[in-house]
Amino acid sequence: APALSAARLPLSTGWLPALQFVRRGSKAVTRHWKAMHFQRQKLMAVTEYVAPRPAVPPRCLTPRKERVEEEDNGYARLLRRQVEEVFRDNRMIAVCQYNSMPGEDMVLMRHYLRKHNIEVKFVLNEIVRPVLSQSKYKNLLPLFVARNILLVSPELKAKEMLRVLKGMPQINLLGACIDNTILSRQGVENLAKLPSLEVSQGQTVGALALLPSQMSSLLQRGSAHLTALLDEHIRRLQARETGSPAEPAPAQSSGTH
């Protein structure tokens, strides 16, 4: 900035200019950003552009957002399709709470369960919830909160599953949907306590077959008695024919009769 150096006008003729520019600092046009005088900085700060503010702030004018951000990610669609398939294919679906487990324990658990043809699936709540609310499993909705996993299998192996899960305190069974019936934890335990399918089938068959077998034995009792008596008689005649050693036998047999 030009600095003023006051020059006294001499009384004689000839005069000196009122302003004398002193070479101070760099030129006006520099390659770097030249530092402004503080007064100039203040002036620049005061005279900045102030944008006009609308009477109604734009925040109040657009309430139609409503969180419609569907996006319809292809990936989300794929996951949803997978979840639907899972619900359709498998007979037994158990929902468990999943706390962080050491990796090796996780692998062991998966191994044990896969031996019994039970698969472990990790699902995202935000995908499962809309799928469930649209399908008929509305009552499973409150289960899908916080971290959880699904144990799915086409066979009913509740006993093995419970045995495996008992050894893992980090996984807690919340509920299950077995053969389209929703069971709580107690229900699953009761189901596990039931005998297996073949045994129960055999039991029912045996129970059902008991009555006709009894009936048949009752009906045949008369004729069986008759045949037994006749056999006894034949033996006694044969014994009398063979001789006297056979005599005490028919006497014994007649005594026992």
Place this chain on the structure above:
Amino acid sequence: AGITFPERTKLKFMEKVPAVPKVKREPRQLRDIRGPSHEATEFTQGQYGILALGGGYLHWGHFEMIRLTIGRSMDPKTMFAIWRVPAPYKPVTRKSLGHRMGGGKGPIDHYVTAVKSGRLVVEVGGRCEFGEVKPFLTQVARKLPFPAVPISRDGLQQMRQEEEEKKLNNQNPWTFERVVTANMLGIRKYLSPYDLRLKGRYWGKFYLKHRV
């Protein structure tokens, strides 16, 4: 629609040294960098161009870069490009390295062209869209020694319109122009007489875009 193609569609080769090299060494005269430009601010033949948003000197290396990049990226059959800056004319002296001050002015080292802010550097036109032209123009604009942007005719018009609107709807009652012309608070003691003309939008070679 009313586009006239020049004879040569590619950019002309610019000489390093003018045909008649200058003998007399010229003073620096940095005022050819300062302030807004008054020449080559509007489009003539082309539709898109590179607008300088600051002052600076272009030397032969810049010219070659522009010429080759644009020549490589454009299609000479459908597009054309023209220079809006003259070939380097201003001699720049340089003293040899490692010498102390004094001993007179150095010899002429090279020639440059001065570019003020608001000037068009090159213009591109033809049967093309801004989207096609913009990539290589931004590439060129980034390499220039001053800030530059590629724009179209509409873009330039819009920029000017926005500037005017800003001036009109500025809510601040205190503007640089008003304060300086009335010399409020004796502020002209700390300002240059050029600030009356530049009105706080220019500082040295820089163009302050965000000031009204």
